[in-house]
Amino acid sequence: MAAAPILARRIARSGVLPLCCRPPSWDRAPRQPPGLPLAPCRAFSNNKIQVELDESSGVAMMKFKSPPVNSLSLDFLTEFSISLEKLENDRACRGVIITSTIPKIFSSGLDIMEMCGKNVEHYGEFWRAVQEMWLRLYGSNMVTVAAVNGSSPAGGCLIALSCDYRIMAENPKFSIGLNEAQLGIVAPFWFKDTFVNVVGHRIAERSLQLGSLHPAPEALKLGLVDELVPEEKLLEKASAVMARWLALPDHARQLTKSMMRKAVLDHLVAHREEDIKNFINFISKESIQKSLRMYMEMLKKKKS
Numbered sequence: 001m002a003a004a005p006i007l008a009r010r011i012a013r014s015g016v017l018p019l020c021c022r023p024p025s026w027d028r029a030p031r032q033p034p035g036l037p038l039a040p041c042r043a044f045s046n047n048k049i050q051v052e053l054d055e056s057s058g059v060a061m062m063k064f065k066s067p068p069v070n071s072l073s074l075d076f077l078t079e080f081s082i083s084l085e086k087l088e089n090d091r092a093c094r095g096v097i098i099t100s101t102i103p104k105i106f107s108s109g110l111d112i113m114e115m116c117g118k119n120v121e122h123y124g125e126f127w128r129a130v131q132e133m134w135l136r137l138y139g140s141n142m143v144t145v146a147a148v149n150g151s152s153p154a155g156g157c158l159i160a161l162s163c164d165y166r167i168m169a170e171n172p173k174f175s176i177g178l179n180e181a182q183l184g185i186v187a188p189f190w191f192k193d194t195f196v197n198v199v200g201h202r203i204a205e206r207s208l209q210l211g212s213l214h215p216a217p218e219a220l221k222l223g224l225v226d227e228l229v230p231e232e233k234l235l236e237k238a239s240a241v242m243a244r245w246l247a248l249p250d251h252a253r254q255l256t257k258s259m260m261r262k263a264v265l266d267h268l269v270a271h272r273e274e275d276i277k278n279f280i281n282f283i284s285k286e287s288i289q290k291s292l293r294m295y296m297e298m299l300k301k302k303k304s
C-alpha cells in the first residue's frame with residue numbers, strides 16, 4: 001500500500017500536522033525524574049487520537065479522543081491511518097488495543113457531514129480515506145483488539161469488526177452494528193464482507209437488511225463481539241487477551257491472519273477506483289442527500 005504520498009497531500013490540504021513534522025513525537029512521553037530508570041513507554045498524540053506504546057510488552061494503547069462522538073471525519077481517518085502506519089513500522093510494536101476516551105461512545109461511524117452537500121472531489125477524497133483506514137487495519141500484521149467501551153454504529157462497528165478480537169462493555173445501552181440501511185444508504189461490499197467473515201452469512205444478511213444496532217448482550221449472542229465484561233475491567237481484559245495472542249510466534253499468526261483475510265482485502269485493492277466512483281455516484285444522488293439530511297435532523301430532534 002503506497003499511501004504515503006496520498007496521505008501527505010491530504011494532510012497538507014486538511015491542515016492536520018503530520019506526525020513527522022511535529023516536535024519529535026516519541027519525546028512527548030512524560031519525562032522521568034533523574035536517577036530513575038526510563039519507563040519503556042513511548043507516546044504520541046495528535047488532535048483526535050492518542051497512542052501509547054509499552055515497549056516492554058510490545059503493546060500500544062490507541063484511544064480515540066474526538067468529541068462529541070468520535071465521528072470518522074476526513075481528519076480523523078487521516079490521523080488514524082498515520083497512527084496505524086507508525087505502529088506497523090515500529091519493530092517494538094506487536095499489538096494494538098483500540099478504545100475511546102469519550103464516555104459511552106466508541107465511535108459514531110463515518111462523519112455524516114462529510115457526506116452531505118460537498119463536491120465530487122471531496123467525496124472521492126473522503127472515500128479513499130475510509131478505504132485506506134480499513135486496508136491498514138484489516139490488513140495489519142499486528143494483533144488488534146477492540147475494547148468497545150460505548151456505542152459503535154456503522155463505521156465504528158467496522159473498526160471493531162476489522163480487529164482480531166472484540167471485547168465490549170456489558171452495558172445493554174451500548175449497541176453495535178452496521179445500521180446503514182436505517183440512514184437510507186448501503187453498506188459497501190467490503191463492510192459486508194468484513195461483517196460476514198465475523199458473524200456468517202445469514203446473521204449478516206438479516207442484520208444488514210434491517211440496519212440493526214444490537215445491544216451488547218445480543219451482539220455477544222450473534223458472535224459480533226467475542227466477550228462482554230464490566231466496563232471497569234475492559235482494558236485489563238483486553239491486555240490479558242492481547243498477551244494470549246502475543247504468546248504465539250508472530251510469523252505463524254501473521255501468515256494465518258493474512259490467509260484468512262487476503263481474498264477480501266484483494267477484492268477492494270483490485271476495485272478501489274471503481275468503488276470510489278460508485279460511492280460518489282451514490283452519495284451525490286439528491287434522494288440520498290435528502291435521506292442523510294433527514295437522518296441528521298432526526299438525531300438533533302432526539303436531543304430536544
Ligand SMILES: CC/C=C\C/C=C\C/C=C\C=C\CC(=O)SCCNC(=O)CCNC(=O)[C@H](O)C(C)(C)COP(=O)(O)OP(=O)(O)OC[C@H]1O[C@@H](n2cnc3c(N)ncnc32)[C@H](O)[C@@H]1OP(=O)(O)O
Nearest residue numbers: 071108109110111112113153154155186188278279282299
Ligand atoms: C451501491 C453502494 C455503493 C457504494 C457505497 C455507498 C454508500 C455507503 C456510504 C456510507 C457508509 C456509511 C457508514 C457510516 O458510518 S454512516 C454513519 C452512521 N452513524 C450513525 O448512524 C450514528 C448516529 N449517531 C447516533 O446514533 C448517536 O449520535 C450516538 C449513539 C453515536 C451518540 O448519541 P448521544 O445521544 O450521546 O449524542 P448525540 O446528541 O446524538 O450526538 C452528538 C452530536 O454529534 C452529532 N453526530 C452524531 N453522530 C454523528 C455522525 N456519525 N456524523 C456526524 N455527526 C454526528 C449529532 O448530530 C450531535 O450534533 P449536535 O450536537 O446536535 O450538533
